[in-house]
Amino acid sequence: MNYQLLDFGSGRKLERFGTWILDRPAPSAEMTPAHPHLWESATARYTGSRTTDGSWHPDIDQWKDASTLLSVTPADALQFNLSLSPLPSGQIGVFP
DSSP states (O other), rough: OOOOEEETTTEEEEEEEETTEHHHHHHHHOOOOOOGGGGGGGGEEEEEEEESSSEEESOOGGGSSOEEEEOOOOOOOEEEEEEEEETTTTTOOOOO
């Protein structure tokens, strides 16, 4: 599976995008995370607000893969790939 919401809570979400596991802000995630041990596997964590005054940790240039592909297959359609890249705003290019 190329995209998966792994866990959420404490104002954050843990998502898998291809080879990346990202810990990002999610203000509406008010619950307690259900799987605290999963958060340790994150490729990176974004801290700060969503308006470019935050940063990725570790820095993007230290990631093993600077971009990743996300395969998408709409119902009964041909498969296509999206190329994702981390942005200074904490976004990656898709909005699941």
